[in-house]
Amino acid sequence: MFDPKSLKYQKSHEWLSADGTVGISDHAQKEITDVVFVEPPKVGRHVKRGEACCVVESVKAAFDIYAPVSGEIAAANAEAGKNPALVNQDPYGKGWLFKIKASAPEDASALMSAADYEKFIASEAAHGSH
């Protein structure tokens, strides 16, 4: 399991670890409630930063998941595909979604630190529902 404080975050609530693992934050999994489906990207696919490459569905709502950096999909979490509840149960561990081999590692510098992400979700809450 990754330490959430060690991760980088996007405004769209994906996290990225130093080894290229990607998942969604605990905040996001709580908001979307029970995840019933995960469609990870195909290994070997090349994605650009911000490109929709994965889908997570909770009850009656499908969410696009975006690549936090450009690169090649190096692995996909088949276990989360078989047991989507892992995304809720362990968002920073067994509920990871895919791994990406960054082609432009500097992309990660544009992501938020854990502290900045906490401020970001606090400001979202302060601005109301949607």
Next chain:
Amino acid sequence: MLGAELTAPALDAAGQMALDEAVLLSAPVGALILRVYLWSDRACTFGYSQPHRAARAACDARGWTDVAPVRRATGGGIVFHDGDVTFSLVFPWERTWAPDSIYKNIHRAAHLGLKRAGAATFLNSPPARPLGAAAACFARAEPMDLVLDDGTKVLGGALRKREGKGLYQGSLRLERLGLSAQAAAEAVAEGAALEFGHAPSRELAPEWLEAARDLAQRYRSRDWNQRR
């Protein structure tokens, strides 16, 4: 009266799904765009993550052996489009991911409009969320669905979130509402204006229609509909 008219001409399932997605992809962030539509023939749509075989079997069990079920971009379950009015709303969806709050807003809009039209409905608020997901949309009422006083579900919906926009697709059953399709369409539009503080746009840009023509090919394809 907002002059809400049903989309004309009615399209087939692939055409309607394609136009909804084209609006989602092409509308500017912040736009609120409503379409209320009928179908050119009976149709069956099913949720993005559902297996095609489940929709196929449901159609066959209903005797709809000639109907090709079409996969939606939104989640949710199997919907038979016969005797319903379908509406879609593209809306800003930025700050929260919580689908329940979205359903609450949109279904309250429908509730308000239907109430003005003389049809009493209620937001379903069970003490606990039912476990799992039902294969068919109208098999049970989910939290925030619209129901009659006896619990019969009359409005169910499904969502897709893409960047800062959301696509809602809802199916409103008319049998027990005592409303015509046109009256229901007007009620939905009026309710949306009340709930959101302004009337949603009903205008479709020519380029969205063009994009929908391209997308419709995908919605007709085996690759899309039988991808799982």
